[in-house]
Amino acid sequence: MPALVVLPFLLTGGMLLFDRTVRRAGRASLPSRVVPRQLLVLAAVAIVSHPLLDTLNTYGVRWLMPFSGRWFYGDTLFIVDPWVWLALAGGLLLRSARGGLLLALGYVLVLAISGVAARILATGELTRLSGEPVRSLMVSPVLANPFVRTVVAAQNGSYRVAIFRWLERPHLDPRSVQVFPRDRPDHPAVEAAAATTLARRFLGWARFPVFQIEPGSGTAGSYHVHLVDLRYANRPGVTFGSVTIPVVIQPASGPRRGTPPASSPGVAGARLP
Numbered sequence: 001m002p003a004l005v006v007l008p009f010l011l012t013g014g015m016l017l018f019d020r021t022v023r024r025a026g027r028a029s030l031p032s033r034v035v036p037r038q039l040l041v042l043a044a045v046a047i048v049s050h051p052l053l054d055t056l057n058t059y060g061v062r063w064l065m066p067f068s069g070r071w072f073y074g075d076t077l078f079i080v081d082p083w084v085w086l087a088l089a090g091g092l093l094l095r096s097a098r099g100g101l102l103l104a105l106g107y108v109l110v111l112a113i114s115g116v117a118a119r120i121l122a123t124g125e126l127t128r129l130s131g132e133p134v135r136s137l138m139v140s141p142v143l144a145n146p147f148v149r150t151v152v153a154a155q156n157g158s159y160r161v162a163i164f165r166w167l168e169r170p171h172l173d174p175r176s177v178q179v180f181p182r183d184r185p186d187h188p189a190v191e192a193a194a195a196t197t198l199a200r201r202f203l204g205w206a207r208f209p210v211f212q213i214e215p216g217s218g219t220a221g222s223y224h225v226h227l228v229d230l231r232y233a234n235r236p237g238v239t240f241g242s243v244t245i246p247v248v249i250q251p252a253s254g255p256r257r258g259t260p261p262a263s264s265p266g267v268a269g270a271r272l273p
Contacts, residue, residue, distance in 0.1 A: 005159040051147055053077070056108065058140045058231055060207075069204065076112045078141045114166070115139060121134040122151050122164055131157050138207065138231065139164060152208050153232045158182050159208055161230055178234060180210045189213055193225035202243050207231050221249040221255060 007230045016036055055061045056074035063072055077084065084104050091100015126134055134154040140150045149164040151172065163176040184190060190211055192200050203209055203236045208230035216222030227233070232241030 047173070056112075058138060058207075067162065071205075073138070073207070074112075075138055076108065076115050076139050078143050080143075081141070082144050111141060114146070115141075115149075118149055118164055118171070121152070121171050122162075124172050126151070126153050126155075126160060126162075128175070129172065129174060130155060130160065140231065149223035154182060154208060156182075159210065159230055161234060170258075180230065180234075184211070185211050185213060187213055188249050189225055189247050192247040193223075193227070196245055198243060199225075199245055199264070201225060202227050202229075207228070212236055214234070216246060216248075221248065221250055221251070223247055 016039065016078060037245075050064075051061050055063070056076040057073055057079045058073060058075055059079060060071040062069055064070055084107065087104040087107060088100045091097050091103065094100075119137055122139050123134045123137060126137075134153045134155060136154040138150075138152045140152075142150055143146050147166045151160075151162045151164050152164075153160045159180040159182050160219040161178045161180070162242070163173045164171050165173060184194070190213060194203070206227070206229040208229050210230060212226040212228065214224040214226065214236075216224055223246070225247060226236035228236060228242040232238075236242050236244055
């Protein structure tokens with residue numbers, strides 16, 4: 001948060017310095033001088049709106065850092081929502097910035113309201129389907145289709161992932177439901193993997209983490225421990241939302257712990273905070 005206060009002034013100062021430098025060099029291309037107040041307002045709006053928009057997606061923002069690592073999620077917009085970009089681009093092409101902003105704001109409000117309604121409906125349908133209460137829930141938008149959402153629910157001992165469709169009844173497609181164990185497996189390979197720096201970072205970011213254990217090849221006692229965040233992946237090895245950590249369990253001296261380098265083929269790509 002302190003950066004949000006300082007960055008507009010730094011950006012404004014840098015732009016003013018650049019403007020003054022090119023004018024002194026006789027290479028000015030702007031028809032009039034930069035107005036510091038307008039530039040400061042523009043910089044502040046750009047910097048503050050970025051985390052606000054990030055809060056509306058499923059990735060989330062840690063607004064209370066450095067005092068708390070809690071994540072805040074809006075579950076309203078897809079991470080890169082094409083309709084927001086089209087609304088803003090339309091306003092730019094039509095030379096109506098206010099119109100583009102109002103259109104984008106209206107779209108966001110409709111998705112936010114429909115998201116709340118979808119949460120209520122998905123909670124009821126999941127409870128009836130499984131007979132278990134919903135402890136926490138994500139109903140996230142998908143790319144370019146505001147009538148479909150992805151549901152991830154934490155229940156007593158499991159996660160359930162399903163597809164939610166506004167134009168169908170029931171809205172929650174029973175055929176799409178996948179069930180994953182919620183608890184961490186009681187296995188020494190999992191404990192060894194969880195102690196690595198990569199796993200700690202991943203688990204600090206993951207919202208619905210699941211673990212899978214796969215025996216390694218070659219070395220006795222070797223395993224591959226897969227960590228998957230159900231927000232973005234439902235299996236190991238995908239390019240986003242999962243990591244794989246190789247460990248070796250040595251019965252005589254205990255587990256040998258280690259984090260593979262980022263270039264290792266055993267690590268699937270994951271964006272970490």
